[in-house]
Amino acid sequence: MLDPYLPLVLMFALAAAFALFSVTAAPYIGPRRYNRAKLDAYECGIEPSPQPVVGGGRMPVAYYLTAMLFILFDIEMVFLYPFAVSADRLGLFGLVEIVLFVATVGFAYAYVWRRGGLDWN
Amino acid sequence: MTTFLSQNVERLQAPEIDYFAVAPLLIVLGAACAGVLVEAFLPKAQRWAAQVVLVLATLAAAGALLVAYASDEGTPDQGKTTLAGAISVDQPTIFLWATLLLLGLGSVLLIADRSVEPGGAFMPEATPSGGTYRDQAGGGAQALMTREQATRFGMQTEVFPLTLFALGGMMVFVAANDLLTMFIALEVLSLPLYLMCGLARRRRLLSQEAAVKYFLLGAFASAFFLYGVALLYGYAGSVKLADIATATSGTDRSDTLLYAGFGLLVVGLLFKASVGPFHAWTPDVYQGAPTPVTAFMAACTKVAAFGGILRVLYGAFERSSWEWQGVLWGVAIVSMVIGAVLGLTQTDVKRMIAYSSVAHAGFLLVGAISLNEQGLSGTMFYLMAYGFTTIAAFGVVSLVRNADGEATHLSQWAGLAKRSPVVAGVFTFLLLALAGLPLTSGFIGKFAVFAAAVEADMTPLVVVALVASAVAAFFYLRVIVLMYFSEPAADGPAVSVPGAFTTMAITMGVLFTLVLGVWPPKVLEWAGTGAFIF
């Protein structure tokens, strides 16, 4: 009896092999007729503006906010799933607990909503 | 994964909860959530009032319920553990909860004051950060801001729910009976504090950098704490303090895990208490944070942290004390020496008090590691005394201001006694209390702690402590000398008239400092009533 995760690993290996092969092979299969214009960042024909190679500090802040919200709810789910699996066993106690939990998250959610944290302009 | 079996499986046995015992806790945390809702749904104009009322009502209710529980004849004398043994409401817990609630009240009063600093000490609504506010060029937000504007913008009232969350975390922390609960409580009390540090209205850069420093170091420390928890879990197979204690009495386990775990755990705790070599954050954060928040941190965090330290040491590691006591000796000495010596070199009042708090942490540790009843009661008394003195001291600091905010540089305090003898007198009294002169609570606290230490054959440590406190007295005296004996600077700061809230806070602090110094027996007996139960 093999490890239950073995097939997963095999699938991963196959996909990775395929993908890696493609990305490595691409330069050799395709033609190479470089010129500077090709190597520039594509900005609809405008002269590209030179900028730091790694996008330092160019992330609009709103995305950080989305990330925070995502973390908030993702963690909520982390607790909802175990509850869901054994909901029937937990009975009333579990029910009350989870409702309180959701309510608590709901408070934060309501706060963010009211403060325009979910608005995009 | 067998689906249908789980249909008719037996229900989980819900742990019984003594709601009466943990009522204060629930109230504080619930009120914190309510505060968030207030933030969400009330118009900006009404928030401040609503929050203040809410917070004060909460503290009052929690205190009332605590008294009711403590005085109820139904409660066992030694207290009880509830929530499946995660929380133990015993005599020390009750004492520390009361202390925390009182100190919290003081800090909240300071936080809520909007008259000393027009609009409150916290950054106005809708002015997210220094850079994007229009008065970039000015020193702090107020440079181009008239008083009316300041009051119109008000302050960020989020600070109130944050305070309540932190307070609730502290209350759980001192009552937590297993390390996991303790860790969660640690985070619950730390995270709001990190944020509160960065909310200052003036010197926003300082404030925010204080926040980032505190946060990074704090997260670092809590990671240590957590790793300690993990190792101890590996050692004892459980995170309950009692189980760890029983495990330490056994011999068959690997001591490496025990020592490593204990070490990491204690590092995390000592950091929170700003003891000894783990104090790096203290001066910066104390200086950068808005003064009311500093008061809150200095008083309540200290209480919570040492409450936790006491519980861990007494509950889990008393049996293995001979292993670690030596190390903590060293830590205590280092802490006292650092606090006393570096305090001499400070030129900023808030930094000075920060270093003095490091020294005091050393004294507290002396009491905590003496591991006897006097040690327990003495340390708790010391915590209460120190907390009130500190809150009042920071309250006074927040009064001395000049054009751009608080004038915390010592040179600006020169000749303060001429300008306002009352403030100078109060501050002198508080400094003498910090220095531990008789007839102040500081002296009784020191005495109790040191007596316990001598009891535990730690006389050398006590002598070091006494010398350290003599050295520390020097920089308190320096301030007194400045205030009384030297001539005021030409463009010295003015002492703004404190609002009702600040006055109440300072008065409360001073009164407790005096009463605990002149007539301490009641509180001492209370502190000595019972031991931890697990």
Place this chain on the structure above:
Amino acid sequence: MSWVLIALLLLPLVGSLVVAFLRGNDRLAKLVALAFSLVELALAVLAWTAYDPGGDRLQLTSSAEWIPTFGVHLSFGVDGIALVMIALVAFLVPVVIGGSWAEKLPEGRSAGGFFALLLAMQTGMVGVFAATDVFLFYVFFEAVLVPMYFLIGRFGGPNRQYAAMKFFLYSLLGGLIMLASVIGLYVVSREEIGQGTFDWATLVTVTRDAPLSTQIWLFLGFFIAFAIKAPLVPLHTWLPDAGAEAPVGAGVLLVGILDKIGTFGFLRYCLPLFPAASQELAPLVLVLAVVGIVYGSLLAVGQSDMKRFVAYTSIAHFGFIALGIFAFSSQAGAGAVLYMVNHGISTGMLFLVVGMVMARGGSRLIEDYGGMAKLTPVLGGLFFVAGLSSLALPGTNSFVSEFLVLIGSYPNEPVFTVIAALGMVLAALYVLWLYQRVFQGPVRGTALVDLAGGPGAAVDPERAPVPDLNKRELAVLAPLVALILVLGFYPKPVLDVITPSVGATLSEVGVADPVAQEGK
């Protein structure tokens, strides 16, 4: 009658509060302060009459529970030694108030504050002498510092900040070291008799059979604190500064009484509580004492500043006192206690007259004066009296005490006594030389010349530019002179009060009293 002590304690406290509220009106404040101090003096006399020399070890006792957790009591009581000290306090404070009536305070300071602090300090000093609970004693011991600190720091001379800080830190350090011993006492008593106590009488019975090493440690704790207070030589350096910078009134109290707390502590705490240790370490103390005598005298000779001069003379005198205490003979002990009183009187007077000289010349330096007797004969005369008393001329009060100390300690410590006797010679030297430089000869010195109109100018008393003593100053000095002479010829009443207590102390130490044996 035990209420007298409480009254003695509370009265000045009330007074200081009242005066503090009268800061606006200096004259009224002075009057109120004087009134309170006089009432206090009356109370002290009452207490003296109420005290029965042949009675218990401690009298006028009263006790109330303070901090049961530590077994601390608010308990007061006096023996002969404490009584005379309290009497001295009660006597000196009005004198000082009178003496600093016209004190030139630094600008911006109100006389009200000054006198309020004086009265507050009186409370502290009475408390120190009256407390019979070690914890309570420590509390007063530290509490006295604060008003003195402010007296020096706010009203003192140009260098006052440094002096005040030095004074406070020295005393505080000593106090904290003592605190360690106090805690030690507490713990010892816990181990000996179930629960800890600070009651002096109980402790005396407990600690004497503690092991020697413990006794020595605890003894050192107390001794260092007291040695700082009563400046024994290596720890004396704060006194000249503090004494020199303090305003005259505060200086009198500082040298006259505050320092006596140290010697009082030797008698009340070091000896009875740790008999074995004190005998063990007596030689050390004696060496310090004798060194103090010689060193103090020599430096006094070399002083160019009158106030520092007084400070150094009293260092020498404290050497005598310590010698008397640690010679363990009833005569020497009684002499020492008497010396404590006399030194308070004579040095206090010396301080006052120096202050009066300075009030006229405006300088502390000796070379700024000369031939002053021509201008102010009365002042000169009184200065001379004070000087004689402090060099212990027969007929003055100090002579009796110094003599008692020397003959009392000779049988036990001949060597030290002989060296100490050297101190008398030096004393004569420095006092007379100072008097000669300041008062004899032609008028000279920058402080006087311009007043007198040219060096060597023939001065006729009518148009003396330098005013002689006025009525107030005479009224202040008169009682001092009176006491000097009375105690010089008839010290019996004081000795009667002192001797039994000293004897009791020695019996607590448990040494054979050589003099008494000779008596048999």
Place this chain on the structure above:
Amino acid sequence: MTPTYYLLLSALLFSLGAVGVLVRRNAIVVFMCVELMLNAVNLSLVTFARINGGLDGQVMAFFVMVVAAAEVVIGLAIIMAIFKTRRSASVDDSNLLKY
């Protein structure tokens, strides 16, 4: 493969994180190092749970995850605030507070 290896690995990761906190100066990187430490702890928690044959360790891992997430949020908030105030997230730049 004995659990010891997992413990060693987690210890290694933890030390890596700690060193990173101490040597790196960029706030966000420091902060990631802290997260690394927390997750290292998770690993050892789960391993110990396996050794002790209980579920407590795994449940604890859940809580640690939550705490880590909360720290992430708070940290991002603070770092963003300071980042908006002065256009850099480097701890070195925040030198107003004397050391």
Place this chain on the structure above:
Amino acid sequence: MTTAELIADDPLWLIVIKVVGIFAFLVVMTLFMINWERKVVARMQQRPGPNRVGPGGWLQSLADGLKLAFKEDIRPVLADKWVFFLAPVISCVPAFVAFSVIPIGGEVSIFGERTALQLVDLPVGVLVVLACSSLGVYGIVLSGWASGSPYPLLGALRSAAQVISYEIAMGLSIVAVVMHSHSLSTSDIVDAQSGGWYFYLLPVSFLIYVVSMVGETNRAPFDLPEAESELVGGFHTEYSSLKFALFFLAEYVNMVTVSALATTLFLGGWRFPFVGDDHLLNSGWFGLLWFVLKTLAFLFLFIWLRGTLPRLRYDQFMRLGWKFLVPVALIWFVAVAFARFLRQEWEARGGLDTSTALIVIGAFLAIVLLIAFLLPDKREEHDPNAVPVTGGGYPVPPLDLAVPKAPPRRQVPVAELPTTAGGDTGARTQEPAAVTASKEASDGDV
């Protein structure tokens, strides 16, 4: 003999066969899907669509794929070499792995080996799918970040934000399913639906899942990251040749995966409706057929949406996700929890008892939540001096894509350029100086 046990004793060769088979299945589905999409959309738009290559043009996508391989492979100078190189791999691999937990058929015998048509049946199967879809995000973000060019970065950020936003709704919608099936294992979920499919037992969950599934895969009408009109090509603007092909592949494989998951979670997986488990139609290889058909139905839905709906604006899109799907999902979850509990109580003892009071309290809380969520959110007025603020006081530069005025290249050092595209660019560029000034001004006395 549960599915897990069946699969557990697969011999290695069988596993390999399954792996290859699934891989092939996905690739083929991708090729087919591209073609099908083009044809269906063409039909909807009254045009023939691809009809040249192969029979009925069905080989068009294959030809395109081969052609892509022979295109020039370009890496911009500003790109980060390794990340740019790895990003396609990172986005491609999880797409394939995710599918491996999907049960595509019932119990069959392959070369005499009894097994189930499923690569692996993990007790946490659903979580594997969610995890893989989250991992895919890394590929997207890294590709955009590494391209070193504004459009890809913004596109990547957008699609990342989009994916994680809708992942919340998706996850929450699945919770209800898990509550019914008491298991996270996909095969158990399929079995649990033998009594009835969840799409009508849990309609709300189903709808939320379908919507968020579309958002998750960045498909029309939610295809903002690739919004040609705004962002050129989105995160893979700078990619060409096979790297581009990989992204393309990943996108379609993801579509297939989410459709398959939808089938598994809500349409009873490979089961045929209306008949018992032991019926012929539910036996052997039929399952595969039903599964494929159901999946194709979902895929058709994708195409249909694309053909009919216009693209949403970004704020509309986010509002739909955060302000509608998430709260509805939460409330639905609470409601389901209550319903299940009540039913159990009822079954346990034919009626409700004292605990009803508590339940009412809980219900009340749920109502409060409902009110809280559905309150009209009116933004608070901000003082005109402050920059527009979003959320807990964090200023957001408006997402206008104004490219800063381009100086003649290679003449302006990087540092001097404004670091953020702000509304009032002028004011913000002076800011750092101003900040330091204020710092000195305010802290001169510290």
